[in-house]
Amino acid sequence: MASILNEEQFNYWDGEAGAIWVEHQQQLDQLLTPFTDDSIASLGSIEGRRVLDLGCGCGDSSIKLAAAGAQVLGIDLSRPMLAQANHRVQNSANPTFLHADGAVFNSEHEFDVLYSRFGSMFFKDPVVAFTNLKEALCRGGEIRLVCWQAPSFNPWMSVGGRAIASFVPEMEAPRDPRAPGPFAFSDPDYVRSILASSGFTDVSLTPVTQSLRVAADLETAVAFQLVIGPAARAFKTLPKDSVKMATQALKDALAPFETSTGVVMEGAVWLVSGKT
Numbered sequence: 001m002a003s004i005l006n007e008e009q010f011n012y013w014d015g016e017a018g019a020i021w022v023e024h025q026q027q028l029d030q031l032l033t034p035f036t037d038d039s040i041a042s043l044g045s046i047e048g049r050r051v052l053d054l055g056c057g058c059g060d061s062s063i064k065l066a067a068a069g070a071q072v073l074g075i076d077l078s079r080p081m082l083a084q085a086n087h088r089v090q091n092s093a094n095p096t097f098l099h100a101d102g103a104v105f106n107s108e109h110e111f112d113v114l115y116s117r118f119g120s121m122f123f124k125d126p127v128v129a130f131t132n133l134k135e136a137l138c139r140g141g142e143i144r145l146v147c148w149q150a151p152s153f154n155p156w157m158s159v160g161g162r163a164i165a166s167f168v169p170e171m172e173a174p175r176d177p178r179a180p181g182p183f184a185f186s187d188p189d190y191v192r193s194i195l196a197s198s199g200f201t202d203v204s205l206t207p208v209t210q211s212l213r214v215a216a217d218l219e220t221a222v223a224f225q226l227v228i229g230p231a232a233r234a235f236k237t238l239p240k241d242s243v244k245m246a247t248q249a250l251k252d253a254l255a256p257f258e259t260s261t262g263v264v265m266e267g268a269v270w271l272v273s274g275k276t
């Protein structure tokens with residue numbers, strides 16, 4: 001067992017969340033492709049560069065970085081997701097994958113690039129983690145993170161949750177927006193301060209918005225929202241007698257986004273860059 005600092009996230013991603021991501025791997029990768037392509041293109045030529053893919057999950061970005069010519073090591077907390085990544089590459093020499101917590105990952109080799117597609121926002125203490133990860137980079141190395149902007153800029157994740165909010169029992173305390181989770185890095189000033197405190201320079205955040213094909217049709221979009229993301233989490237807390245009405249409310253909220261090519265909704269991220 002690798003050394004783990006982020007115990008809570010380990011339990012989450014190695015357990016329930018990892019199983020869901022493995023089951024829906026193809027759908028998630030297809031959904032996230034526009035951001036994968038944008039972020040890899042933003043690195044320019046990566047032929048022969050050594051890339052550390054943080055929170056690589058089921059390996060999609062690692063596979064694409066390797067296909068673009070990089071030498072890639074993907075690290076992740078989730079053993080089921082890494083098993084899926086290894087299954088996809090059939091134990092090829094590139095990319096390779098390692099079970100590790102980025103906060104305490106200790107590399108024998110230096111990397112030119114620290115990359116992450118939605119795998120960097122889950123650290124209990126992000127400064128500790130990024131200070132450690134910087135040690136894995138060579139002089140003149142660079143960082144490229146893809147992180148979600150705020151929920152209001154991401155209808156594909158917020159519309160469903162809002163639609164069923166009135167059926168959900170009120171939470172006792174509002175959630176800390178910077179707590180580990182998909183939106184923890186949505187505030188650009190916070191991200192700049194984390195990376196500057198971790199020793200990175202030239203930190204900049206570029207906003208990118210894309211149309212995302214959430215599902216082939218409305219039924220699939222509803223089913224998808226019920227297993228993954230904020231609506232799914234809210235759904236779990238519903239009283240039994242509200243489930244039918246909440247599902248209908250979710251369907252009504254997603255219906256306006258159904259097009260002839262599927263259910264299409266906007267997603268917005270920050271492409272975060274910096275140097276060592």
Ligand SMILES: C[S@@+](CC[C@H](N)C(=O)[O-])C[C@H]1O[C@@H](n2cnc3c(N)ncnc32)[C@H](O)[C@@H]1O
Binds near residue numbers: 081
């Ligand atoms: C939202 S998923 C994204 C997975 C993958 N990058 C993708 O885009 O399909 C977040 C990933 O970050 C990983 N993760 C969370 N905290 C981590 C940590 N401290 N060290 C390494 N990986 C971590 C999770 O196990 C999970 O695979």
